[in-house]
Each structure stands twice: as C-alpha cells, then as structure tokens.
Amino acid sequence: GENVEQHPSTLSVQEGDSAVIKCTYSDSASNYFPWYKQELGKGPQLIIDIRSNVGEKKDQRIAVTLNKTAKHFSLHITETQPEDSAVYFCAAPTRDTGRRALTFGSGTRLQVQP
Amino acid sequence: NAGVTQTPKFQVLKTGQSMTLQCAQDMNHEYMSWYRQDPGMGLRLIHYSVGAGITDQGEVPNGYNVSRSTTEDFPLRLLSAAPSQTSVYFCASSYSGSEAFFGQGTRLTVV
Numbered sequence: 642g643e644n645v646e647q648h649p650s651t652l653s654v655q656e657g658d659s660a661v662i663k664c665t666y667s668d669s670a671s672n673y674f675p676w677y678k679q680e681l682g683k684g685p686q687l688i689i690d691i692r693s694n695v696g697e698k699k700d701q702r703i704a705v706t707l708n709k710t711a712k713h714f715s716l717h718i719t720e721t722q723p724e725d726s727a728v729y730f731c732a733a734p735t736r737d738t739g740r741r742a743l744t745f746g747s748g749t750r751l752q753v754q755p
Numbered sequence: 756n757a758g759v760t761q762t763p764k765f766q767v768l769k770t771g772q773s774m775t776l777q778c779a780q781d782m783n784h785e786y787m788s789w790y791r792q793d794p795g796m797g798l799r800l801i802h803y804s805v806g807a808g809i810t811d812q813g814e815v816p817n818g819y820n821v822s823r824s825t826t827e828d829f830p831l832r833l834l835s836a837a838p839s840q841t842s843v844y845f846c847a848s849s850y851s852g853s854e855a856f857f858g859q860g861t862r863l864t865v866v
Contacts, residue, residue, distance in 0.1 A: 647797075650795070673853045675853070675854065675855070677857075682859075682860075683859060683860070684759075684845055684857035684858050684859050684860050685798070685845070685857045686857070687854055687855070687856075690853070690854065730797060730798065734852060734853070735800065735813075738800070738803055738811065738813065738852075739805075739852075740852055741786055741803060741805050741852040742786070742788045742800050742803040742813060742852065743788075743798075743800075743852075743855060744800070744814075745790075745797040745798040745799075746797055747795060747796060747797040748795075748797050
C-alpha cells in the first residue's frame with residue numbers, strides 16, 4: 642500500500658519566522674496531495690492541496706510544493722503566527738483503496754513562540 | 756450545512772462491550788471513511804465506503820464492522836471492545852476521494 646513519511650515530528654519557530662514540513666510518498670501514480678491542520682480536540686481540516694499537474698500552489702501565507710520525480714512534497718508557512726500552532730498532516734491517496742481514501746503521515750506538531 | 760457529525764464525542768466502555776459510533780454527513784458525498792488516531796501514528800484507515808451498500812476494509816479493520824444503508828450515514832460498530840481499541844475515531848466524507856471533510860471525532864476509552 643501507500644507509504645507516507647513526514648518530517649519533522651515537532652517544529653518550534655519564533656513568530657514571524659517560516660516553517661517547512663516535508664513528506665515523501667511511495668506510489669508514483671499518486672496524483673493528489675493534501676495538507677491538514679488539526680487543532681486540539683478537533684478534527685483535521687484541509688488547508689491546502691496540490692495535484693500532480695502543478696509544481697507549486699500558494700494561498701496567502703501557505704504554499705505547497707511538489708517534486709514528482711523525487712516523490713516528495715512540502716508545506717511552507719511564512720510569517721508564522723501563534724494561531725498557526727497545531728498538528729499538521731500530509732496525505733496521499735491510498736492505492737489499495739483505488740485511491741478512494743487517504744494515507745496520512747504521522748504528523749508534525751508546530752509550536753509558534755510569541 | 757452541518758458537514759460531518761459524529762456522536763458521541765466521548766465514550767468509556769468495559770472490555771467485551773459492544774457499541775456503535777455514529778457518523779452522518781449532509782453534503783451528499785458518495786465516499787465515506789473511518790480512521791483511528793493514535794499518538795505518533797497519524798490517522799489509520801479502518802473501513803471505507805464508495806456508496807450506499809458498498810463497503811471495504813482499510814489498513815486496520817479487525818474488531819470493527821461497518822454498513823452503509825444510506826448515502827448520509829456510515830456507522831462503525833465495535834463488536835467486543837478491547838483496550839487496544841482505545842483511540843480517537845474520525846469519520847470523513849468526500850465527493851471523489853480527494854478533498855475529505857472530517858467530523859469532530861469520538862474519544863473512546865476501553866477499560
């Protein structure tokens with residue numbers, strides 16, 4: 642099945658700095674790569690996603706880059722704010738489900754220090 | 756729209772008891788999934804459904820049953836609860852298997 646590895650597991654940055662989280666995937670046919678943010682006590686929420694026909698996508702302070710050759714994608718958060726503190730998950734479609742469900746990375750706990 | 760609604764939010768079970776975790780969505784999504792979340796392990800797929808009457812197993816299906824009699828509802832049944840099933844359970848729905856919407860989760864403790 643699909644294997645998604647995520648690094649780092651924890652990340653602490655100063656407010657205003659940038660944060661980068663990286664994921665690798667194993668299924669070369671994967672074509673959709675979402676990022677989820679999970680706040681304490683809540684369910685994951687989609688914050689940005691990218692499809693395999695583009696290399697980068699931006700939405701205000703958040704961007705995702707994709708390198709299909711190397712099979713990795715990254716989340717970039719610029720000008721971090723305390724409210725960015727949360728757990729972030731990357732994901733990719735699960736080949737064994739006909740890509741009808743997602744395989745998640747193990748998560749990155751981001752702490753933004755005021 | 757309420758999105759994806761899960762009940763209950765918290766539950767404590769004794770070993771061997773059975774229960775059903777409820778999940779309902781009002782977005783007319785065909786795809787629904789159940790995940791469990793354990794510390795340091797991300798979310799792991801238990802079962803999924805691509806439409807009413809169609810279900811299939813995910814990565815960790817043992818000890819769980821599902822059914823999908825309507826597009827809106829996708830309950831998860833624990834047949835005989837075990838301490839290893841202590842976890843946070845999330846239900847998700849999506850239109851095409853890509854952009855998934857999650858419920859708020861059910862925190863289950865089995866003692």
